[in-house]
Amino acid sequence: MAKSTHFYELFQPKHYDIYLDINRETKQISGTSTITGNASESKIAIHQKYMTITAVKADGQAVPFTFDDQSEGIHIDLNQTGETTVAIDFTAPLTDSMMGIYPSYYELNGEKKQIIGTQFETTAARQAFPCVDEPEAKATFDLAIKFDEQPGETIISNMPEVKTENGVHYFDTTVRMSSYLIAFAFGDMQSKLTTTKSGVQVGVFATKAHQAKELDFALDIAKRSIEFYEDFYQTPYPLPHSWQMALPDFSAGAMENWGLVTYREAYLLIDPDNTAFDLKLRVATVVAHELAHQWFGDLVTMKWWDDLWLNESFANMMEYVAIDAIEPTWGAWDAFQSGDVPMALQRDATDGVQSVHVQVEDPAEIDALFDSAIVYAKGARMLVMVRALIGDDALRAGLKAYFAAHKYGNARGADLWSALGQASGLDVGAIMNSWLEQPGYPVVTAKVVDGQLTITQQQFFVGDGQDAGRQWQIPLNSNYDAVPTLLKDESLNLGDYQTLRQTSGEPFRLNVGNNSHFIVQYDDTLLQDILANVNALDEISQLQLLQDLRLLAEGRRISYAAVVPLLQQFADSKYTVVTSALYTVAGNLRKFVTPDSAEEEQMKAYYDQLSAQQVARLGWTPRASDDIDDELSRPTVLSAALFAHNTKAVAAAHDQFTANATDLASLPAATRPLILANEVKNYGSETLFDQLLTAYRDSTDASYKADLCAALTSTTDAALIAKLIAVFEDADTVKPQDLRAWFRGVLANSKGEQAAWDWIRNDWQWLEDTVGGDMEFTTYITVISRVFRTPERLAEFKAFFEPKINTPGLTREITMDIKVISTRVNLIKDEQTAVNAAIADAVK
Numbered sequence: 011m012a013k014s015t016h017f018y019e020l021f022q023p024k025h026y027d028i029y030l031d032i033n034r035e036t037k038q039i040s041g042t043s044t045i046t047g048n049a050s051e052s053k054i055a056i057h058q059k060y061m062t063i064t065a066v067k068a069d070g071q072a073v074p075f076t077f078d079d080q081s082e083g084i085h086i087d088l089n090q091t092g093e094t095t096v097a098i099d100f101t102a103p104l105t106d107s108m109m110g111i112y113p114s115y116y117e118l119n120g121e122k123k124q125i126i127g128t129q130f131e132t133t134a135a136r137q138a139f140p141c142v143d144e145p146e147a148k149a150t151f152d153l154a155i156k157f158d159e160q161p162g163e164t165i166i167s168n169m170p171e172v173k174t175e176n177g178v179h180y181f182d183t184t185v186r187m188s189s190y191l192i193a194f195a196f197g198d199m200q201s202k203l204t205t206t207k208s209g210v211q212v213g214v215f216a217t218k219a220h221q222a223k224e225l226d227f228a229l230d231i232a233k234r235s236i237e238f239y240e241d242f243y244q245t246p247y248p249l250p251h252s253w254q255m256a257l258p259d260f261s262a263g264a265m266e267n268w269g270l271v272t273y274r275e276a277y278l279l280i281d282p283d284n285t286a287f288d289l290k291l292r293v294a295t296v297v298a299h300e301l302a303h304q305w306f307g308d309l310v311t312m313k314w315w316d317d318l319w320l321n322e323s324f325a326n327m328m329e330y331v332a333i334d335a336i337e338p339t340w341g342a343w344d345a346f347q348s349g350d351v352p353m354a355l356q357r358d359a360t361d362g363v364q365s366v367h368v369q370v371e372d373p374a375e376i377d378a379l380f381d382s383a384i385v386y387a388k389g390a391r392m393l394v395m396v397r398a399l400i401g402d403d404a405l406r407a408g409l410k411a412y413f414a415a416h417k418y419g420n421a422r423g424a425d426l427w428s429a430l431g432q433a434s435g436l437d438v439g440a441i442m443n444s445w446l447e448q449p450g451y452p453v454v455t456a457k458v459v460d461g462q463l464t465i466t467q468q469q470f471f472v473g474d475g476q477d478a479g480r481q482w483q484i485p486l487n488s489n490y491d492a493v494p495t496l497l498k499d500e501s502l503n504l505g506d507y508q509t510l511r512q513t514s515g516e517p518f519r520l521n522v523g524n525n526s527h528f529i530v531q532y533d534d535t536l537l538q539d540i541l542a543n544v545n546a547l548d549e550i551s552q553l554q555l556l557q558d559l560r561l562l563a564e565g566r567r568i569s570y571a572a573v574v575p576l577l578q579q580f581a582d583s584k585y586t587v588v589t590s591a592l593y594t595v596a597g598n599l600r601k602f603v604t605p606d607s608a609e610e611e612q613m614k615a616y617y618d619q620l621s622a623q624q625v626a627r628l629g630w631t632p633r634a635s636d637d638i639d640d641e642l643s644r645p646t647v648l649s650a651a652l653f654a655h656n657t658k659a660v661a662a663a664h665d666q667f668t669a670n671a672t673d674l675a676s677l678p679a680a681t682r683p684l685i686l687a688n689e690v691k692n693y694g695s696e697t698l699f700d701q702l703l704t705a706y707r708d709s710t711d712a713s714y715k716a717d718l719c720a721a722l723t724s725t726t727d728a729a730l731i732a733k734l735i736a737v738f739e740d741a742d743t744v745k746p747q748d749l750r751a752w753f754r755g756v757l758a759n760s761k762g763e764q765a766a767w768d769w770i771r772n773d774w775q776w777l778e779d780t781v782g783g784d785m786e787f788t789t790y791i792t793v794i795s796r797v798f799r800t801p802e803r804l805a806e807f808k809a810f811f812e813p814k815i816n817t818p819g820l821t822r823e824i825t826m827d828i829k830v831i832s833t834r835v836n837l838i839k840d841e842q843t844a845v846n847a848a849i850a851d852a853v854k
């Protein structure tokens with residue numbers, strides 16, 4: 011297909027006057043979009059989607075127009091160029107798609123209510139009002155909104171309201187901004203407000219179905235994040251207010267609309283009296299992520315969607331920089347190392363993965379760009395690499411210059427590299443291009459050959475991969491002085507190993523700090539040296555060792571059976587990053603055992619052995635002396651003991667359940683999902699199931715609901731599994747935004763796998779109709795690829811998805827997931843016997 015023309019090239023808007031009349035009752039939007047701008051051609055095009063256009067006028071005169079569904083616009087013949095004002099009258103439906111202008115549903119005191127919100131990124135502003143819906147088409151906007159308003163209702167938007175006349179709410183003119191960042195919300199709301207040191211009003215908004223105290227945590231984080239960024243970026247927050255709004259129905263996690271950030275309720279509202287620490291940290295980093303975008307993304311925006319990574323990678327890094335700065339004891343970077351890093355390394359090892367920077371034109375393909383493991387996690391890792399290379403002083407100086415040069419405008423990746431390069435004196439662009447433009451990452455092999463220590467880079471694959479001879483400029487971060495900062499060539503001889511070893515006095519290591527995007531394969535001499543001194547390693551280095559061994563085993567460069575005997579020595583670590591890395595490896599071993607087999611019993615015994623001492627140390631009840639590592643490790647090790655079916659652990663969880671039976675929500679949030687699931691699995695009944703399902707329907711606490719979902723989907727009873735499948739399409743029970751978690755829960759349950767797989771194949775069309783417009787729609791396929799492990803399932807997966815392979819936005823996911831499943835099937839076939847023998851050996 012020929013490169014499509016961006017509408018911005020034909021017409022450059024300067025200012026919009028937008029009038030909207032929204033009726034919840036009739037589900038109709040009508041309005042006028044009046045756009046003043048410069049026509050560079052006499053025939054221009056304006057985006058619209060799903061609209062009825064009733065009239066188009068240019069400078070007051072009716073002009074001809076035609077629809078063009080393919081490019082989601084209308085073509086207008088102006089018959090002239092230059093400064094023009096185009097007024098477009100339209101009507102549009104208000105749909106439940108969670109895109110454009112849409113209702114969110116909730117209940118308050120038994121009454122069904124709705125709140126209207128917006129989600130325009132990437133290409134849905136064109137469903138709300140006709141516009142040039144491209145990030146480069148920045149303009150100022152005057153919004154005037156009327157709706158079927160009830161007493162006590164509130165409306166908020168990017169800018170403060172200036173007046174209400176005849177039921178129309180008028181908002182102050184925005185700064186120059188992109189259409190995808192426009193937002194508003196109205197309905198019956200509660201809010202809490204505060205002010206930053208510099209005078210920015212900060213607020214958190216939610217429906218009244220929540221307790222007021224649930225707004226406090228996010229309000230405090232939002233205020234302090236803005237104060238942090240104003241200082242770190244040396245650039246003031248550009249708007250009078252920063253509202254955070256929780257919407258009951260929300261397809262993504264959160265959206266950085268300028269001045270009115272919208273969130274899934276789970277990522278904004280926190281019960282301060284009973285929330286697991288990891289969820290608090292998650293909410294804090296999500297808020298900090300969206301607020302990082304207020305500058306990086308909103309003030310300076312990517313020129314086109316191919317540079318989406320510029321927004322997301324940066325915000326993903328800054329969420330950790332910010333939270334680590336404002337709450338240094340929370341271990342924000344530990345969460346990065348345990349979450350984003352393995353996610354990026356796993357996905358980026360599959361051949362066919364996208365590069366961080368991707369050329370893209372088709373709107374359906376733009377949404378498919380949001381591969382969170384790549385654009386967010388790998389991209390953040392790239393920037394962490396840059397930060398480690400140039401240091402914070404140069405980073406801040408570079409950013410300040412970048413914002414000053416491009417504010418209220420657009421930029422490309424090269425503009426950021428050049429700003430950081432000027433501030434640091436390094437050719438940042440040259441180093442980063444190898445990471446940005448190439449998919450995948452290298453494994454660096456370190457070997458002693460004829461007494462010489464040599465390192466070599468080669469692309470790392472999990473599964474078949476075509477070696478395209480890719481090379482990277484790799485920041486090596488070695489603990490040996492003889493090693494250069496960067497590996498720019500394929501291989502390097504570092505000199506006589508014995509001399510180097512004696513001089514340094516410690517085992518040879520690369521990627522110390524685990525901040526560069528590569529893994530290391532040490533030869534036996536070097537690995538044994540590291541393992542003999544493993545207790546001297548800090549926790550990140552231990553995590554890294556476990557993570558690299560796991561990936562090398564997944565990539566068939568070492569055998570999984572060889573990894574098994576190494577695990578026990580990490581089992582009693584007090585560091586949660588080590589415990590989490592350990593159980594990630596252990597979790598990967600579970601694919602080698604068939605459910606309900608003798609091998610699975612052996613695996614359970616192995617889990618029991620790994621977890622025994624930690625379970626004894628940490629127990630079920632939080633202690634006053636717990637530090638954050640203890641708090642985070644406790645559910646991990648207890649979960650291992652429950653998988654092991656340790657009788658004491660099963661009984662202890664049951665006791666906790668019984669003691670809290672009248673108020674299950676008050677169970678300690680960190681262990682609540684384990685206790686509830688244990689009860690369903692080991693003491694379950696239809697009565698309990700129905701009780702938990704009712705609690706799910708009634709609760710507004712997102713974290714409790716997630717726990718109930720995990721418990722309900724773990725049932726082993728076929729009749730109850732059928733009941734679960736039956737609620738998948740009942741939006742009054744399972745909101746479409748939460749359905750993926752339910753589907754994943756049932757699919758990952760060996761007793762529910764068949765039913766969940768049948769459901770998605772039978773009702774694929776319903777799923778596509780319901781959540782197909784969602785940016786994360788493809789992750790329904792990803793979820794399946796994480797579970798399937800047999801040749802039969804691989805064949806069924808192919809039979810179902812291969813015919814869909816040319817669906818826009820699905821091609822890459824289907825191709826990669828076939829590879830992921832077939833790689834797993836082959837690995838199990840080849841190594842199952844050896845792994846199970848190693849487990850039997852390890853169980854004393």
Ligand SMILES: [Zn+2]
Pocket residue numbers: 266299300303321322325
């Ligand atoms: Zn983001």
